[in-house]
Ligand SMILES: Nc1nc2c(ncn2[C@@H]2O[C@H](COP(=O)(O)OP(=O)(O)OP(=O)(O)O)[C@@H](O)[C@H]2O)c(=O)[nH]1
């Protein structure tokens with residue numbers, strides 16, 4: 001499995017400006033031509049940009065210095081040095097950028113195409129032609145280029161999804177994702193099958209809904225039990241949480257309170273987010289048990305939908321509901 005990285009600190013260095021040139025015109029029959037040293041080129045900037053086709057930060061290297069190109073030297077005959085090429089560091093949409101030293105947020109690249117210049121290239125030095133004045137006809141000096149910015153930045157990915165699946169391990173979250181989206185997550189009958197978030201999309205004509213499936217949560221996850229809670233950052237931006245509780249669960253209210261308590265220790269807003277309660281694997285209980293559970297949950301004002309990814313029961317209804325909420 002490809003490495004999944006959602007936070008990384010990297011060093012960056014913009015290009016230095018090229019030095020200006022010291023040069024004098026040399027033409028036939030003109031023994032002493034004037035100064036014609038051109039300016040140096042600008043150093044390249046370092047830009048971080050959200051681009052399609054990137055799903056996490058695993059392609060970046062922690063200890064590498066990401067450098068843009070230096071500007072070229074100025075040349076004789078008033079030729080300007082070449083500007084150094086910018087370096088574009090590509091990241092997935094949803095990447096936040098921080099200055100590592102100050103902690104200052106520099107950008108939140110929410111949409112593909114969003115970008116931020118995190119280090120400016122140095123400007124090129126002026127060539128000696130620039131310094132010619134009426135009193136100083138033959139300047140024999142030029143400016144060096146300016147140094148490019150250097151800094152350390154921390155990138156933190158918060159996946160962009162409309163809907164997040166939250167539940168205990170092994171309750172059928174990934175199976176549901178596989179059923180309703182294009183994603184092909186690993187599914188197995190044991191807890192903690194999902195170790196990293198999976199993203200899937202449902203398309204209906206022009207409309208698209210993105211769903212994030214995250215690892216299962218257990219009681220005490222906020223203390224690091226199970227896989228902990230750090231991956232909750234990937235559902236921080238969702239509009240709707242689908243709480244998944246197995247229909248065979250004899251105490252769904254307790255399970256829900258446990259899940260919500262864990263969510264609120266991470267971020268109080270998450271436990272208040274619009275939510276739908278899915279009674280998963282409802283093919284595994286009798287109709288009468290299912291009805292008892294639904295009544296209990298509806299009494300507590302839960303928007304409750306019994307589903308089965310195995311038989312397809314209520315899957316269309318769930319999808320319709322999601323598109324309605326997203327409108
Ligand atoms: N009978 C039945 N079994 C299901 C249904 N949905 C999922 N399962 C089974 O339940 C088991 C767990 O499914 P997963 O989708 O891996 O569960 P998960 O919630 O993603 O689990 P973690 O990734 O460990 O948190 C698998 O053996 C699935 O085949 C269902 O609707 N009915």
Ligand SMILES: [Mg+2]
Pocket residue numbers: 173174175186187193194213214215216
């Ligand atoms: Mg899973």
